[in-house]
Amino acid sequence: MNVGIVIVSHSPKVAEGTADMVRQMVGDEVPLAWCGGNPEGGLGTSVGDIMEAIERAWSEAGVAILVDLGGAETNSEMAVEMIGEPRAKKIVVCNAPIVEGAVMAATEASGGASLREVVATAHELSPA
Amino acid sequence: MNVGIVIVSHSPKVAEGTADMVRQMVGDEVPLAWCGGNPEGGLGTSVGDIMEAIERAWSEAGVAILVDLGGAETNSEMAVEMIGEPRAKKIVVCNAPIVEGAVMAATEASGGASLREVVATAHELSPA
Amino acid sequence: MTALDLSRLITAAADAIAAHAEELTALDQAIGDGDHGLNMKRGFDAVRAEADVFAAKPMPDALKAIGTKLVMTVGGASGPLFGTLFMALGKEISVEPDRANLTAAFGKAIDAVAARGKSQVGQKTMLDVLRPVHDALAGGRTVAEIADIADAAAEATVQMKALRGRASFLGDRSIGHMDAGARSTALLVRTLAQIIGGKA
Amino acid sequence: MTALDLSRLITAAADAIAAHAEELTALDQAIGDGDHGLNMKRGFDAVRAEADVFAAKPMPDALKAIGTKLVMTVGGASGPLFGTLFMALGKEISVEPDRANLTAAFGKAIDAVAARGKSQVGQKTMLDVLRPVHDALAGGRTVAEIADIADAAAEATVQMKALRGRASFLGDRSIGHMDAGARSTALLVRTLAQIIGGKA
Numbered sequence: 001m002n003v004g005i006v007i008v009s010h011s012p013k014v015a016e017g018t019a020d021m022v023r024q025m026v027g028d029e030v031p032l033a034w035c036g037g038n039p040e041g042g043l044g045t046s047v048g049d050i051m052e053a054i055e056r057a058w059s060e061a062g063v064a065i066l067v068d069l070g071g072a073e074t075n076s077e078m079a080v081e082m083i084g085e086p087r088a089k090k091i092v093v094c095n096a097p098i099v100e101g102a103v104m105a106a107t108e109a110s111g112g113a114s115l116r117e118v119v120a121t122a123h124e125l126s127p128a
Numbered sequence: 129m130n131v132g133i134v135i136v137s138h139s140p141k142v143a144e145g146t147a148d149m150v151r152q153m154v155g156d157e158v159p160l161a162w163c164g165g166n167p168e169g170g171l172g173t174s175v176g177d178i179m180e181a182i183e184r185a186w187s188e189a190g191v192a193i194l195v196d197l198g199g200a201e202t203n204s205e206m207a208v209e210m211i212g213e214p215r216a217k218k219i220v221v222c223n224a225p226i227v228e229g230a231v232m233a234a235t236e237a238s239g240g241a242s243l244r245e246v247v248a249t250a251h252e253l254s255p256a
Numbered sequence: 257m258t259a260l261d262l263s264r265l266i267t268a269a270a271d272a273i274a275a276h277a278e279e280l281t282a283l284d285q286a287i288g289d290g291d292h293g294l295n296m297k298r299g300f301d302a303v304r305a306e307a308d309v310f311a312a313k314p315m316p317d318a319l320k321a322i323g324t325k326l327v328m329t330v331g332g333a334s335g336p337l338f339g340t341l342f343m344a345l346g347k348e349i350s351v352e353p354d355r356a357n358l359t360a361a362f363g364k365a366i367d368a369v370a371a372r373g374k375s376q377v378g379q380k381t382m383l384d385v386l387r388p389v390h391d392a393l394a395g396g397r398t399v400a401e402i403a404d405i406a407d408a409a410a411e412a413t414v415q416m417k418a419l420r421g422r423a424s425f426l427g428d429r430s431i432g433h434m435d436a437g438a439r440s441t442a443l444l445v446r447t448l449a450q451i452i453g454g455k456a
Numbered sequence: 457m458t459a460l461d462l463s464r465l466i467t468a469a470a471d472a473i474a475a476h477a478e479e480l481t482a483l484d485q486a487i488g489d490g491d492h493g494l495n496m497k498r499g500f501d502a503v504r505a506e507a508d509v510f511a512a513k514p515m516p517d518a519l520k521a522i523g524t525k526l527v528m529t530v531g532g533a534s535g536p537l538f539g540t541l542f543m544a545l546g547k548e549i550s551v552e553p554d555r556a557n558l559t560a561a562f563g564k565a566i567d568a569v570a571a572r573g574k575s576q577v578g579q580k581t582m583l584d585v586l587r588p589v590h591d592a593l594a595g596g597r598t599v600a601e602i603a604d605i606a607d608a609a610a611e612a613t614v615q616m617k618a619l620r621g622r623a624s625f626l627g628d629r630s631i632g633h634m635d636a637g638a639r640s641t642a643l644l645v646r647t648l649a650q651i652i653g654g655k656a
């Protein structure tokens with residue numbers, strides 16, 4: 001089973017559009033879910049939505065989360081902690097750009113790469 | 129006059145959502161335009177649409193273009209060449225992630241930074 | 257502390273946030289994305305809506321539940337940060353806390369916030385109010401003094417350069433504006449101090 | 457070359473792309489985003505729709521206009537690349553080109569494509585067909601030979617690792633599949649060769 005990809009943006013449009021681009025590259029080979037917007041639908045992120053997206057993209061091989069700016073990262077880390085062990089140790093919030101990272105991570109995941117390899121591919125897109 | 133920002137994604141949703149995030153940070157202080165999708169509206173980019181977006185975000189201080197993947201970059205460079213001198217030398221296609229780069233570049237531009245400074249801020253987000 | 261007390265504290269805190277939502281948003285607009293007031297109001301309104309449910313629980317459970325509610329409703333970076341503060345406080349606090357226990361628990365809760373935000377004092381965040389408040393608590397200051405110390409600490413963020421959160425995108429241009437999260441923290445501290453002080 | 461000839465060439469090229477659109481898309485699906493057939497068809501259909509307008513122009517202007525049309529309509533990375541090929545060809549070619557002029561102009565046009573794509577031979581792209589075709593043209597090969605050389609060159613991309621374009625995201629997994637842009641280039645070369653050869 002391939003590693004799953006979760007896309008968490010402040011903007012639901014960015015998250016959905018990124019998922020479209022990922023699907024175009026990897027089809028249905030990779031579990032994929034996205035969420036965006038605060039609990040009222042404005043720009044922001046929602047811990048509950050992130051937890052549900054992780055659920056939808058869940059894979060025993062692990063899940064890589066791509067986020068945009070600060071709050072998306074903090075809320076995603078919070079979501080992983082609330083999901084708790086044993087699953088939390090198979091979920092990584094990537095330090096990578098959201099759009100480019102999602103496409104590259106998903107492409108890597110579609111080839112059957114491990115969570116570690118998928119995350120490493122995404123991290124290569126960020127300054128050291 | 130502040131440097132303008134143009135957002136060019138394969139996905140119109142990503143481009144529009146990124147523009148929403150930029151507006152939330154900088155309001156109307158920065159000329160801003162976006163485009164996305166191929167000439168049929170599918171995922172891709174359109175040189176004509178990019179040229180029009182540059183027109184909308186035009187500033188005598190220059191324009192920084194943020195793009196997502198390969199084709200968006202090549203089509204943006206083509207658009208700049210077709211616009212031609214004297215404006216072309218005031219337009220830079222940034223080597224930076226689209227969402228994070230657009231927010232950071234616009235934030236920098238809103239402070240009255242030069243095109244060189246705006247582009248440098250975006251470039252800091254990419255691996256050397 | 258009785259259930260009535262906790263319910264009153266919650267209501268007062270949510271009222272204070274709601275009354276200052278526009279001010280908080282304006283602070284965030286100057287050097288951020290202008291949603292801090294809305295975010296805090298959304299979270300504290302949600303907490304107030306279940307004030308009686310929380311107040312019926314033992315103090316540790318009540319604080320954990322309040323923290324979880326904030327985490328799930330705020331929608332900005334401040335959500336997991338304030339949420340973690342309350343959740344960690346609930347984990348460390350006694351059912352009938354005295355000042356020593358409260359001080360120790362508060363210190364650990366601040367450490368948890370710093371870990372969540374990968375941040376520390378001096379970076380122009382809520383931590384720049386939380387730490388001085390903890391020090392004042394540990395130093396035996398009165399509740400009135402603590403409220404003043406919190407305000408002064410928020411004021412002191414004006415001259416800091418932001419190194420965490422969205423304001424850090426502005427670099428030197430973040431100097432000269434008060435941090436929104438520092439302001440909301442001071443506001444909460446004064447509100448709680450007034451009620452506790454009024455009672456004492 | 458008469459206006460009739462150029463119009464026939466355009467129509468034949470557009471027909472060939474349309475007939476192979478699904479094959480090109482399938483190649484791009486294996487190691488890309490699966491739109492190359494659609495992209496090329498969109499571009500060449502647009503060129504065919506104005507075949508007579510282009511054919512009425514002198515050769516240099518016709519090629520530049522065809523290139524511009526491809527740039528504006530293809531919608532993928534192949535648009536500015538094929539567009540640049542035709543635009544640069546139009547800039548270098550004579551009104552009545554002989555083989556020497558065609559060869560020189562084609563060489564310069566390929567350089568322009570390489571500059572546009574920041575790419576070179578061996579990176580599993582259209583350049584891996586364009587260069588061998590230019591060499592064959594320079595080496596005095598017949599049009600039939602040139603068409604075979606183009607096909608072989610496209611076939612040779614199967615074993616290459618992609619270093620440009622979307623296929624490069626796959627790293628080693630790009631090996632074992634033909635590059636879509638190399639295939640469409642070979643297709644265009646054979647189509648033009650057949651018409652020019654049939655006429656000669």
Ligand SMILES: Nc1ncnc2c1ncn2[C@@H]1O[C@H](COP(=O)(O)OP(=O)(O)O)[C@@H](O)[C@H]1O
Pocket residue numbers: 070071072284288289290291292293295296331332333334335337372373374375380381382383420421422435436437438
């Ligand atoms: N990494 C962090 N560590 C500590 N506090 C932070 C951090 N990031 C943001 N903050 C605090 O959160 C406040 C911003 O909250 P808010 O506007 O609700 O969230 P967002 O920045 O996601 O829009 C800041 O003013 C600051 O006090």
Ligand SMILES: Nc1ncnc2c1ncn2[C@@H]1O[C@H](COP(=O)(O)OP(=O)(O)O)[C@@H](O)[C@H]1O
Pocket residue numbers: 198199200484488489490491492495496531532533534535537572573574575580581582583620621622635636637638
């Ligand atoms: N940088 C480049 N240099 C040369 N050729 C390239 C480059 N990038 C892509 N190509 C060519 O373009 C083809 C892909 O075209 P297409 O699928 O239409 O565009 P996209 O990759 O934007 O979806 C590739 O098969 C390759 O031959």
Ligand SMILES: [Mg+2]
Pocket residue numbers: 284288289290291292332422
């Ligand atoms: Mg904010």
Ligand SMILES: [Mg+2]
Pocket residue numbers: 043044071289291331332333
């Ligand atoms: Mg926000």
Ligand SMILES: [Mg+2]
Pocket residue numbers: 484488489490491492532622
């Ligand atoms: Mg393609």
Ligand SMILES: [Mg+2]
Pocket residue numbers: 171172199489491531532533
């Ligand atoms: Mg494409």
